[in-house]
Amino acid sequence: MIELVFAIHVVGLVGAAIAGRRSIQGALRVAAIAPAATTIWAAESLLSGREPVSASMTWVEQLDLELIFLADSFALMMTLLVSGIGALVFVYASGYFAVDARGSIRFPVTLLGFSVSMLGLVLAESVWTVFIFWEFTSITSFLLVGHKLSDPSAQQAAWRALMITGAGGLSLLAGLLVLTDDVGSVLLADIAGSQTASPLAAVLVLIAVGTKSAQLPFHSWLPGAMAAPTPVSAYLHSATMVKAGVVVMAVLGGAFVDSQTWQWLGLIVGAATTLWGGFVALRQRDLKLILAYGTISQLGLLVTLLAVGTSKAVFAALSIVVAHALFKSALFLVVGEIDIRTGTRNLDELAGLHRSMPVAFVVAVLAGVSMAGIPPLLGFAAKEAAVEAVLKLSGIEQVVAFIGIVGGSVLTVAYTFRMLAGLSRSPEDGRTITALAFRPAMAIPSIIVAGLGLVGFVLLGTINGIVTPAATELNAGSAVYELLRWPGATTALMVSAAVVLVGSTIGAAIHRSETATVLGEPEPVAARVSDASIDGVLRLSRRVTARVQHGSLPVYLLTMSATVVIAAAAFLPAVSVTHLEWAETPVQLVLGLAIAAAAAAGVQVRTRLGAALTLGAVGVAMSGLFILQGAPDLALTQLLVETIVVVGFVTGLGHLARTFPPVTQGWLSVRLGVAVMCGLGVVGALAASSAQPSGSFPAADLLRESVETGGGNNIVNVILTDMRALDTLGEVVVLAVVAVGVIALARTSRSPGRAQ
Amino acid sequence: MIRSQSPIVHISVRAATPLAAVAGIYLFFAGHNQPGGGFAAGLVLGAVVILRSVAGLRTPDDATVLVATGMAIIVAVAAAPLVWGDLLLDQKVVSLELPLFGKIKSGSALLFDAGVVAVVIGLIVSLLNGLAPAEFSPESPGDETST
Amino acid sequence: MTGVLIVTVLLGPLAATCAGLTLRSHARLRDVVTLAGLSAAAAASIALLFAIRDEGTYVLRIGDWNPELGIVLVADMFAALVLPVAMVIILIVELFAIGQRRTAWGANPELTGPLLGVLTAGVALSILTGDLFTLFVAFELMLVSSYVLLTHQGGREQIRSGMTYVVMNLFASTLFLFGIAFVYAATGTVNMALLADRLPELDRAVQLGIGAWFLVVFGTKAAIFPLFSWLPDSYPTAPTTITAVFAGLLTKIGMYVLIRFHNLIAADELGPVIVMIAAVTMIVGAFGALAQSDVKRILSFHVISQIGYMLAGLGLFTTAGTTAAILFLVHHMPVKTVLFLVGGLIENEQGTSDLERSGGLMTRSPLLALFFAIPALSLAGLPPFSGFVAKLGVISAAFDADSALIVTVALVGGALTLLSMTKIWSGVFWGSPPDDLDRVPASRSNMRLMRSATGLATGVTIVVSIFAGSIMDMSARAADELQNPASYIEAVLG
């Protein structure tokens, strides 16, 4: 069945690509089919209570790279959110791009690609499956955020998001390696049940979660990602992308139940993020940014709860996941509609919206009330669960969690209040907003998701039927909990009431003061820090490269020679002179010294003639040595070659000055030093390797075979043309290519215009 | 390449040409039993070409075909064993009677060496043409910066 | 039969070269002949892969001489695995070259085909040879044709960079010969199996010295730290087709030989040194790529960084490490080739590969964006592409070997690679097109040929990704053979 789900998506991708050639709306409608079908499947499976279905496919056995999927209650709950909201977003997008008459494949295909990545992530049952789809979401969201090609800020934002989430991906990879090594299995079920994970794994996984779910200090990409088209924001920041981190935290959480590192790190980061996100949201005027920082705040809440990890906390976290997906997507969708129809998202310019866009305003209020956790909406029940979970804790843990969750809730109420109050304020100068025509394709999806918040509260039993089994899967203790429509006069309710009271007071205060004094723009500190660190990396890279890549051949060669000396040094312990004699014959020594002397003269050579003389002298002495060694072939060839080379040397550089340019003094001592060391190194290596040879040449075989099989008396020639004829073949081809190359170069000289 | 106009050079090169050619051919055939061989022979024959060029005599002006032929011979000799069922470079030895050298027991190896000679001569000819000063003056350095 | 396949791989391209050189003026015929030679080699190498996989190592004694006297070619799993990838890549690049030739950016058509033939033979011989000196000759075949390919247009940039390239490699060749002298002095043979057999009897310092010496020699070809400087200076100046072959193959052949030789001589003691070098290579290469602002130069530096990963796999001297290095090698060849081919197409589209003068190709040529994205993601080590498997292989091998250094550096290197890839992406494909668009005029059919060649190469990377599992199995078998030189020695001498 899972295979079928993915197959439908593949068909959808192809279909969208085909339809996209004609019109983007068509493509988006086609693309909506696959998520819609998936939603139906997930809902049906959840309600029927069947055994979970699974699927798997082996990719690389050696590395345990196997795609394994399991549609358990948690996965199905997430599927419902991912695909359900996905289908609505596609419909919405077809309204969003209504004026865009041109065909476009890019947007529908990438968005559906993102959707299927997310689906894979929530259905995954092995760590590598999780990782693969995790990375997919990073890439596809990069493309989605940077969708507006002509907007450099969008691309900057996309880049930043990819860098941060990409770094998180690496952290996840490392964390999963440690985790699977600790546990000895790649299956999520085994890992969740193991409780053996090390602190290192905890830190690495939490870093990954933090980048993806926009926790401090990695949250800076999320507000920037608002440069994406609104359907993307609605989808990525309500039910999907940002929840990926939460999903991973939830499914791996079992392994870290006893981990202090996991709990404290998650708790502190989560609490801090909740407060910071809420605080910054209060200062925003761009509706989309309010929602973005609000999302950060809510994600902090989720991380706090999952880090606490008690059965009640897990249950509360999942409830918030559901509620948040609904109200946040509704808000984003409605903001996108406002943006498209009025041309602005600025709170200051949207006063009186309740008159010009009543439907949108109602949707915003419905979703906002849910977000603030006020009955009769789903957000209320979810927040109650969270507060109850905190009240069950004890000690410092309770204090931190309490500050995070209750403080975050206060701020949430405050910014929600401020936003809604801002929208319903009467415009001072009596100006009304001019809004474009109502677009059903945009409005209907937002009405549906916002309405679900209300319906969900009314039909809380159904929601319980979804959330409780899912939470039980993550933490067996969650089975006893359910969301309550009205908990009675409990401590939790008192706390909630206080939250609403304090929050709305703050919100009201800010709303009033705003009309008089304008709050300054928030400092995008985090964005600046992350950009600065990327810049730092770039600067560092330039500095390193400037060091190692001088562009100067002599420096390269000196470096290489230096490594040669180091390599030769390895022979050092084996160097011995006991097996060496001065010379086999006195003439040999004389010729050796003569060669050395002629070579030494080469250091000083200043003229081309001098060079030719050096070469000639060395060549002749070499030939003499070869005769002595019993190598007449070598002697003959050496003489002939030397002649040709000397002639070539003298004539080939015909246009050059007869004298060489003066030796530059700068590097002289370095060059001399390295050169001498190289010479010594080669000599040392030769002396060492010839000290105790472990084999010798088969003289008798060679003599016999050369005549009998090779049919020649000159063994060297038989070797060259028969035994090692392949080498000779290669050698000849080398010469042929040189000839071709020389001809080609000569041709470019004759027609200089053709060169380059 | 330096070009001599002196008639003495001219005549002596003319006279030396056949001698050097004979020396080259000797090295070629002797190679299998005596010092020598295809490469040395090629160099000597190539030197003849150089001498002729110095003397202003006619020299070949395109070596590509020569080079390609030499290579083709070598590749063919290498591949030929496939025909008689062996694999690669399995030399066939046959006995030959040559007037000047007596009995020569060599077959495909000799052909192989012939390929070497052709390529070496080709290389030297191309060098001669390639390194010869062409009819142009050195350009100013700025002329041909990359575009 | 297996022997015939080997002969075809070696001589097919050379025969095509001979014919190609003589057919200078018959452009079409020349192309057909070259393609035929290269296709024959590619087909034979694929057949060879299956033959070796099913029947095990095959040893071809050339001229039927015993290994003490003659040369042997050894087709073991490692060789058989790498060979077809290399051959197919060259074939595809030649297709691209035929398309590109008639544009201003193309290389000289009379030479590219024939010289690619020589290069192919050199690559094949390097992969197959079981003889150290023949390896030297094979290297020279590759190098000399690369020298000419790089410089034959005679432009000032090309001569300047060609000079660096030629001189550095000439020095490396000299060092190679010195190394052969040491080996011969120590063991009296240049046959690699005999050498491996006789090496353990030597003084430990000599063994170590030979290992270190050849690390420098092969390391220069493979472009490891600090011997890589020639690469980024020379590669970007050549015509695309040539750079694609160089980047895709030549350094990888250096790496191939390094893996083979250092496993054969059991240079485990050099392991820690190699691992250190690998780490620095990865980082310096990635930094280099970040610092550049030209597509071809960025890609050139990536070659270095990626070599570091393979070197890391080798340096661990475990079966898992070697397996990962081999897999990485196989993955990297086609990926790098596609990237350079795409680089060429980018040049064609906008007249430059400079990032600052590029932009907006996404809308003008979405297909090109796709061709870039797939190998780029693969190179950065992202799933579901082969690069992910290869990188994970290296990292998990390092993890098992407790090499925290490699795990960390490999992860960070991946991030830096991704960073520089997105730099290309946002510079070339996003943004607005430059004002002074300077499209290189190319006929429709030429463009089609170039695009399909690039598409074909992308296809190869996808095939490698899909079959990463079985490639990894074969890599593991190859690594196992390499880790136990006894089997190699037995096969050659037995």
Place this chain on the structure above:
Amino acid sequence: MTIGLLIAVGALTSVGVFLITARSLSRIILGFALLGHAVVLALVAAGGEAGEPPLANRVSAETIANPVPQALALTAIVISFGLTLFLLALARRQQELTGDDLVEDDLEDLRVAQ
């Protein structure tokens, strides 16, 4: 192997390396020619003691000079001969383009370094 040969190898190598690290191409070419000699000498020296020329009809297995490194050295000579010629051709082209035979630095590297 004898000290006499080693002196020659060492001297040729040192001078060769010294010359190739120069900026003048003529010196580089000269350096490679000397390095080529050093290598050939090293190969021959690696073959062991001197002996009779390896002509099968004139020597015995006891007195023969090792022919294998001779053959290898011959191949090496030929290849380095070819490459030296190619370097010459390159140098010539360089000199046509720039008027001198100095190796230039890479411009792009210099730009990054700034």
